[in-house]
Amino acid sequence: MDWREMAACLGRDPDLFFPVGNSNSGATLMQITEAKAVCRRCPVVEQCLNWAVKAVSVDGIWGGTTEVERRAMRKRMVRRSQNNAANAARSLQRPSDGLDSAKHHVPQN
Ligand code: SF4
Known part of the structure; x- marks a missing residue:
């Protein structure tokens, strides 16, 4: 069954x-609040929100x-995914076998 068939609206x-x-005026604000x-x-609010966020416009x-509000959510999602990509790139640049860091523990004379 399609989620739209269970929509409360x-x-x-x-x-x-x-x-x-x-959206800050009285009548419009009341309408938004009611909606x-x-x-x-609504039992399918999550599915609906996911669809609307992906649908963009x-x-x-x-x-x-x-x-x-959805535009702000998209911006946060983009920022989060950019941060994750940057963190992944940084972790790839770190020495992974521990040999490099071991050199620093070799006594120097
Ligand atoms: S969440 Fe979506 S499907 Fe449910 S009532 Fe609101 S607009 Fe309709």
């Missing part, structure tokens, strides 16, 4: 999940997040 007014206007409340009760509330 099925049968809801789709407009609720596509707020229009300034997120539906998402919080989807407007509206998906997986309990706004597009702005």
Whole structure:
């Protein structure tokens, strides 16, 4: 069964999940809050969020997040993967057999 068939938003007014206007204004903020409340009760919120994050340019509330929040998540994910790649590259540059570091323990005269 496709996760979309278990969505808590099925049968809801789709407009609720596509707020229009300034997300800091009263009416829009209330709409976002209401849509997120539906998402919080959704059994497939994780699948939905994963899809929306990968889909890159989807407007509206998906997986309990706004597009702005998902954009921030993507940036954090990119930063984390760049850090992981940099750490992996650094670990490849370190001596791995311990012989180099052993040389430093040889007494010098
Ligand atoms: S998480 Fe929200 S937008 Fe996604 S399927 Fe569930 S209710 Fe719909």
